[in-house]
Amino acid sequence: MKRGVFETKFCLHEKNEQKTLTSKWARWTASFRRQPISDVRDYFGEKVALYYVWLGLYTTLLIPAATLGIIVFLYGMAFFETSPLISEQCMWCFARRGVKTQCSRFISTSSDLGPFASLQVSHLFDNEGTVAFAMFMAVWATVFLELWRRQRAVHVSGWNVSEWDEDEEELILGMVNDPRYSPKKYEQSCLRSTVVLILLMLIIGLAQALVIFRVAATGLLSEGSSQFMKDNANTFAVIMGAVLHYLTIIIMTKVNRRVALLLCKIEKTRSFVTTERSFTVKMFTFQFFTLFSSLFYVAFFLGRINGYPGKYSRISGKWRLEECHPTGCLTDLFIQMAIVMVLKQIINNIFEFIKDCSRMEKGPCDNCKLIDWLSNYNLKDVNVFSVFNEFIEMIIQFSFTTIFVAAFPLAPLLALFNNVIEIRLDAIKMVSLERRLIANKTNNIGMWDRVLEVIGVLAVIANGLVIGITSDFIPRLVYRYHYGPCATGEATDVHCMTGYINHSLSTAYMNFRLLCVSRYKDYRNDVNYELTSQFWLVLGARFAFVILFEHIVLIFKFIAAWLLPDCPLQVKNSRLEDKFSRLREELVSFKSVCSTDVWMSDPV
Template sequence: MCPLCDKRCKVWLLSDTCLYAKVSILFDNEGTVMFAMFMAVWTTLFLEFWKRHRASYTCEWKVFDWCEEEEELILEIVNNAECAPKEHKHSYLRSTLVLILVTLILLLIIGLAHALVVFRVVATVMLAEGSWEFLSDHSNTAAVILGAVLHYFTITFMTWVNRIVSQKLCDIEENQSIAATERSFTVKMFTFQFFTLFSSLFYVAFFLGRINGHPGGYVRIAGKWRLEECHPSGCLTDLFIQMAIIMVLKQTISNVFEFGGPWFNRWLKRRRTKKLQRKCPHCYKKEDRQTNQREELCENCKLSDWLRNYRLNDVNSFSLFNEFLEMVLQFSFTTIFVAAFPLAPLLALINNIIEIRLDAIKMVSLERRMVPKKTNDIGVWTDVLEAIGVLAVIANGLVIGISSDFIPRLVYLYNYGPCANGTVTDMDCMAGYINNSLSTVYMNDQRIYKEFSPDQMVTPSGQNVSYCSYKDYRSNEDYSLTPQFWLILSMRFAFVILFEHVVVICKFITAWFVPSVPLDVKNQRLFDKLNRLKEELRSSEV
């Protein structure tokens, strides 16, 4: 196989990637299509059953027809009986300004994804030219891992930036009500976070290894560094590694900071308030007891309760917002690229089992009690989840059709393999597929001689070779794309269109088959409306 980078990278044996190929075939096979379809339908089932669950509670709590804007008006009337409502206003100037600023922020986020690409390219070259032999031999994989770690830190930093920017944009809009401001902030914050998390993943899934050129015509950054190629075992391996590192790091470190932050703040408050403690006559009289022991054992001293409540962390409007945002982004991870990373639902389940206990401890013992607020749904988050469900269908169809080797294997099986004519029965129908998917270059070509030096054309056993192979469908003479490439490309797009239409139809059928509101809730609301109308008629007659 041809060198994967310049200078120190040498030719390598395809058999060295057998282990990675065996692992990748676990999630890049015929069952991946059915699994992706199942997950797409599951998103619809999840949302429909969530709506049924919500409808049961809203009916039980008598808030089915409750309106948040009416609640705000009632509070204004209670505070001032002569108050006037804040009228709806629309400014094309403000809307245009917000649209321009949102576009600039999204371009900045996409630019950060490009910066990560440049980092991986430069890191690959530096690791290949380094003194560590192990990293030199696995420079591509090491660069992908370093890029994923850097991407996580970028996500952490941009979360803070995105929140500030979203708040400023909402201030510019000057929405009519608090509810409208919250909806606007939620949409902006989620959009920024989504692009921050997935812009780099979209590049790895759909562009990595497809825009880097070919031997004799490699695409280079600043005319110096070659664009990175896919992992030798396949492009899905890079996406798998990237998603695994980001998801594990994000869930693990987020849980540590989410629980450790309030605990540390309470510990700081306890140290600051020690000098405010006073000896309570109702507590234990032993002077050698520690202060915290006396507070824990004291039941009649109000001062200890006040101090304990003061030390708890304050909560604000972002406390639950952060939980919603974390869950929705996790929902995105488990659905959008599930075809490339089938372990995402399992990791999400394990994380949620742990986090639900940590959140319970945090809310009960580390934070102050939240102020109850009436509501009948989760607001704009429902629309966000439905949009993610639709995007998951498109993304998984593209991952299977474009990124995986599912379609090339089918084309080879029915058009180019030994069983294509239907007469061969005594051999594997996929025999020769690997050689069929490779193209060859020879060192006697002047263009190739400029790309690879003679030192690079030495096998690990010390043998000099005059040619090497690379994964592509190109002619060995002029490096033009072969008819097989165009056939595979057309079949890829045909599969994407077919997959998306079939899954979308299944989603619509599922949504129609499962009612959003249970029958007992519908009947109960029907009787409530009937009784209300009877009472109104009686009162009008009187």
């Protein structure tokens, strides 16, 4: 191949096994059947089989998560019509002599903060049920990880690869292939680690470019001639930013792969195993920040660094930074997540399937001996990253499903629909559309297990911050029990949230000649725009909730991990019996050798 004599090398599909897998697994009619994991392991090896075990368990456990997400959504719809937060959309508008008040179907502010529909959409996801759902999903992530480890232990014990070691096998193969083989030593360099950090900061900086684009788009749309575009400038900017985010993901995925491979070469890793682990960590880190930097900005910074009337933060002294809708930034986060998840999953699968199907071409030769070779040759090429590509796609989806689920309770439902298709699509690709993968032995999923642990911790932190800081759950709670009509316990015929919209907006007098009153989302007085006591009370309640939420969820996560040990008792007892049988055989053999030695050395 180095001299160009041969073009490529690949494993041939075995027709009988291929037909068996197609009938049992790799077809759409088998979507709701149990996967034949043993057959997959025999044909593709343990590494591919464990991927499908993991994906199957993940998809199954998405069913209760998706069901509860639907319940939370229906809960928001059930109280949709009776909520005073919607009926009071313009009740805070008032009119008095000499004062011009801006009020229409839209919340009136010093800038366009979005249409009336944004409040309605936000209420479907930002309600009391969201808190319980976010806590459930944080614990769900731990339960899933524990159940996966139990499933892995059962399968690797049945396959008799529990004690298998990747490093040891690589060392043995090296010694077999080269008598003078010597293993490379572990190395560590602060310079290389610094390079990784610099590249990571550059990728995070890319998210700020998306922020600038959204700010510029909002300003340009607001200055347009169409009244509809002016009124919905912020919503259109959010949608355009989400689409641009998706396009950025496509481009940066290829860039991140090349950068991660380059960094692995610079690191001069000791072996292929360490190279694979290092590449996994780097690629996931780059992809995570590429996908989530913009979401973190929307969740935790949007509308909090834009200033206040008379002292707004601007880019290039022209475009003001974006503001949250009076209902909060949860709507923006919901739009961003929905668009990225739909585009990334559904459209990617469609184009990937069409691209693979286009490779199924028959060879022009009529020689029966060559038809099978040519048909395999025309299939899509595979490499060591084929399973990695499938894993990282699902791990990123798992991150979307858990980390910001408080903003989008329907994310598990979308993930469930996608995974039902994904399992069969991947199976069809591997069996019929791609060349046969070289079987690789393993007893775990490598670094992905640790990545799942990190995502589980991030899910607790991010969901607590989203509910405590991004949503209006805490301000509404403070109003209900401290400022609202039910605070004293005397009002019985009035809804406890009556007057919240007016209470949550501050007043600014923008034009002293016309005395134009404008309302904006904040807790400031209308004299010198200093923060009021309400702001500090709400801020204290937010931080108290975040701390309480995280501690409660972590306690439940520890309890779940304790109740679900990594290894089932049946597997532990089976390993104990195997170990006992092996030691007993060794002991009998040792006694036999010792008695023979004594007899040979006895002078009598």
